[in-house]
Amino acid sequence: MNTGTFGPMPHGVTDALVRAYRWIGSKGPYHPEVRDRLGLEYQGAREVVAHLLGVAPQEVTLTRNVSEGINLIAGGFDWEAGDEVILTDQEHESGFLPWLHLARTKGLRIKILALTTSHREILSGLETLFTPRTRLLALSHVTCTTGLRLPVREICQISHKRGIPVLLDGAQAVGQFPVQLKEIGCDFYAACGHKWLLGPMGVGMLYIHTAYLPRLKLPQIGWGSHEVFDWETLEYTLKNSAERYEYGTRALPLYAALRKGIEYVAAWDLEKITGYVTRLASYTKDRLLQIPGIHVHSPLDPATSTGLVTFSSEDIPGEELLARLWSRWKVLGRPVKKPHGVRISLAFFTQEAEVETLLYGIEQIIAERRKDHGI
Template structure:
């Protein structure tokens, strides 16, 4: 399918006034998503929240089907979450760790996840080991294999880290996890919607993602995938009357599906909007949209590398739509401010977000320009002109 960029930009009112290159933070919603959210809020206004949810149940349930289609799983393996971190924590804190267990992770792991590992280490005595990167900057799969022993109880990585353009070899890591029967948790917060993600091909047991980034959904939405055959090996860190049923005065029974990782209350309008966003992407085709946004990022890297005083900081044998760079003299925050004054949105990644990676590469902060399929070559030229 050939993407109709003009139509896609007509569907995206935000591009009229800004050049939005902060898609790894929060992408611009397309009109169908906005309209779906507004329609449901109007319904809540008119008849009440519970009544509106009951009437819109098919649209709400459709979100599970859309996500399942996108990542190639069954709808019963999907739990909706407020955000990717919420979904990730429901899986991670449901793991039965004990003293001496090991968690293997990547050097470019995201701060929120590492903080979780560190808290678990304080609670249970689990040990955290960072798997070395190879020469390209991605996790070294051979090194991962060599670090496996009977104490490794979890392999947990970020598929596409927040900085550096890197796409970690998730499927190759999955082969190692399956070969040794080790649980595998994949943070796909930046990956779902940016690149094709097939949980069966990757071989992960758990995967978390958000709605606001490359899916172009509303903020405050996300999901958790848990493989059906792995579900009973986790104990949700908390339960309520949605995730479990009170069966007697002394007992309860958890749901049989992944909704055991949900709780009762939802922002129904946002969930419906997320379903519309995923359907929108499924209709376009993730292979087509990913090819375009990665092509735009590749062009931007090539042009940015020619600007005097500027260094592109991207790593990895395979790179995605996130482009990062530093300047010899100007700090990242100042560049972000100057670009904003020319109506160009970018973001800044600081050392606190991926501390191990930044310290290893001796970087304090960097500018992050993240591309989506609705961006254009003309917008790249405007970025280059402004930076020059």
């Protein structure tokens, strides 16, 4: 129950990965036939990502992970001391560190939006943070801490009225429910393949609105970024698409596997996935609340929740609870620091029987702990 960290790869995904490496092993990576096949797989991955997100392939950069995508955008602005970026208080470390680094090196100022489970309160809180120096909003589509689903469309509308672009971290969103970026209206969107898309580690994606391609700096550049390079004059022309960010040698077989992962998830129908996971998460949270000493930190409203369920116990620390769940029932989750507790991930392949095992295990562990302490 840890898809929010790493999703399992279906056989078709691992087969695609192994097959691509066997092509390389049989004839070498520079063999014309191998190069053509890998090139088609790589561009095919871009096309399925674009279709999944409802954008043009020219607006998609294939990355290694969300962290890389965030850093590409963070490095693309001409920051001046006193410029401001708005984050939330529930970002992943990679949602904080690039901006903290810019604060340390460039004098960037960071404003923090405190999240609640109320969309109305989130939007009203956001309104109070804008100033004439606000340059960017950078926040999660779904928080990694509690699985809160943010009102990103409304956030983009509010921000755009002030001429401020929005970068969304979609690591915990893409693959959980349909994500159509043109409907959301964000300017940048970073996501990864190794969680809810059931792809391999080391693959990600970054959407850059066409309007921003000529406006962003390239924080890094190399072979692959250019359309034309003149060896005589040393003049070059960048690619007129988001591919300009894809430089250097890449592990192309990983993207063949990413393509298969996306196709696998899409075949299950994301609308049906959303419905099943919503019902399963609601049931799980209702049952958790019936266990003595358990506090559920994830939103209870299905409209603002996802398959991430975070809870804590008054009787046992989260790390110890997880260790016991794994040793006795082979239930795998993830510790959360803020709020301090346990996070489990419910996906479309999570069976009701597995949830019952989780709940039974928690009940047994807490009952034993309370008995030991005479409660």
